[in-house]
Amino acid sequence: MRSREAATRVLVLNSGSSSLKYQLLDMRDGSRLAVGLVERIGERTSALVHTPRASDGDGKRERTGRIADHTAALEAVAAELAHDGLGLDSPELAAIGHRVVHGGLRFSAPVLIDDDVLAEIERLVPVAPLHNPANLMGIRTARALRPDLPQVAVFDTAFHTTMPEYAARYAIDTATADAHRIRRYGFHGTSHAYVSRRTAELLGRDPSEVNVIVLHLGNGASASAVEGGRCVDTSMGLTPLEGLVMGTRSGDIDPAVTFHLKRVAGMSVDEIDELLNKKSGLAGLCGDNDMREIQRRIDEGDERARLAFDIYIHRLKKYIGAYCAVLGRVDAVVFTAGVGENAAAVREAAVAGLETFGLAVDAGRNAVRSDEPRLISPDGARTAVAVVPTDEELEIARQTFALAGEDRTLIS
Ligand code: AMP
Secondary structure (H helix, E strand, O other): OOOHHHOOEEEEEEEOOOOEEEEEEEOOOOEEEEEEEEEOOOOOOEEEEEEEOOOOOOOOEEEEEOOOOHHHHHHHHHHHHHHOOOOOOOOOEEEEEEEEOOOOOOOOOOEEOOHHHHHHHHHOHHHOOOOHHHHHHHHHHHHHHOOOOOEEEEEOOHHHHHOOHHHHOOOOOHHHHHHOOOOOOOOOHHHHHHHHHHHHHHOOOOHHHOEEEEEEEOOOEEEEEEEOOEEEEEOOOOOOOOOOOOOOOOOOOOOHHHHHHHHOOOOOHHHHHHHHHHOOHHHHHHOOOOHHHHHHHHHOOOHHHHHHHHHHHHHHHHHHHHHHHHHOOOOEEEEEHHHHHHOHHHHHHHHOOOHHHOOOOOHHHHHOOOOOOEEOOOOOOOOEEEEOOOOHHHHHHHHHHHHHHHHHHHHO
C-alpha cells in the first residue's frame, strides 16, 4: 500500500477530437513538472511537443510521425514522461483529471469516474457531439493504462449548474425542451470558477461576499455573472455558440437567420452549423480571428478590421450592462484568457463610457503586461476592473486532487 503523502502529482488530460493536451502538476505547490500537446492524431503526420519543467521552458522535445489514435497518443505521452522519470507507473502519481466539456444537469461537481459516470457522459453525446466523444476516448485510454488509479472528470458545465431556472431555460415549448434536454448549460465553467475565486482573493475578500462579472475572452469567449461565488448567468447556452462574438463563432443571432439560410440560400443544416461555428465571428467579419492581427490592421487604417473590432466590443458592452442588471451590485469586472489577458485595447474599449456603472480603467495600469492577477481600475473606483490570468489545468488538478485524495483515504 502506498503512502498518501508520497502521491502528490496529478496528470491533467484535455482530449480533443484529434488532439491531446496534458500537464503533470505537483500539488504541493501547483508547479508544472511537464506540459505537452499531441496534434493531428489519426492523420498522416502527427506531432508531439513535450516540455519538461515548463516553468523554465528548457528541454522542449518535438516528435513527428503517425500517431494512429488516442491510445497511441497517450502511450507516446507516457513514454515522454517516463523519459523524464515521471512515468505513469510512478507511485507519486495520485490521480488523472480529465476535462469533460458537457456534464449536463447531473454533474454539478467533479466526480470519480466509474462505469456509471462513463455511461452518463456517453448519454450526453447528443448535446455535445463534437466534444464528449473525444473526452470519452481520453478517459477510456487512461483507464486502460492505469485501471487502479483514481480518475476524475471535471466538467466545463458544472460551475453553471447553479443558474436559476429563469436564466437557464429558453422561452420555448417546455415539453419539447425537456424531451431533448434543450436548455442553457454554459461552458468554460472551470475558468469562470477559478477566475472568480482568484478575483475575490485579489480584492482580499471571501468569494461568498463578492459579485463578479467574468469575461473569458479567448478564441472561444463567454461572460458570466457570479454572485457570492455562485454562477447566476452565463452567455453560452445549449452549445458554445451563444453569446459573445468569438474568434470564429457568431455568438447571439436571430434564430430565424438559420431558417433563412436554409430556405432562401439553400444551405444544409451542416453547412449552417459550419458557417456559424467556424466561419463567423471575427474571422467571418474581417478574415482574421487573431486579435493581434486585427489590431495591427486597425493601426494601418483597415476599415473591415475596425468594424469587426467595434462589433466585438459592442456585444461585450451589452453583456457587461446586462450582468450589472442581473447582479445589482458589482464588485469587480474581470478579464481573462488570450484576448482578455493581453489586449489592453479591448479592455479599455469594453469599459469606455460605462462610468455610470462605476467602471473605469487606469491607462497606465491597463498598459502593464504581467502574468499576475492585477487591478487596472483607478484607486477608489466603485467597481474594480481586474485582469486575472486563467489556469484551467491548475483548477482541474486541484479539483481532481481534492476528490482523489478523499478516495485514497478510503482505500489506504
Ligand atoms: P485562448 O483561446 O485563450 O488561447 O486565446 C487565444 C486568442 O488570444 C488568440 O486567437 C488571440 O486572438 C488572442 N491573443 C493572444 N495573445 C494576444 C496578444 N498579445 N494580444 C492580443 N490578443 C492576443
